[in-house]
Amino acid sequence: FPHGHNLVTLWGEYKKLISQFENNYKPEKKLLNTVDRLINEFNSIDPDAYARYPVDTQKNPSFKIKNIDLRNFMQTMKKLYNFFEIQANIIY
DSSP, X not given: XXXXXXXXXXXXXXXXXXXXXXXXXXXXXXXXXXXXXXXXXXXXXXTTSOTTSSBOTTSOBSOOOSOOOHHHHHHHHHHHHHHHHXXXXXXX
């Protein structure tokens, strides 16, 4: 995997790995499209993964979203976690 925290880059590398899976282990195209959309959305908000820190390398506030639906965010993250948990088990 490449260095860095850019989700689109990391996801692109993982999709290359998925293409090597046997068909019965490959995620459905609809599911992959959903994960694509979510990763692109997360990446557009925080492309360098600084939002987990209070400030970026220039000492500017890192998290620029003023309003967030935390319940929806939590549910979405749980779904992504489940997807990647299954993927990790397949690879293992």
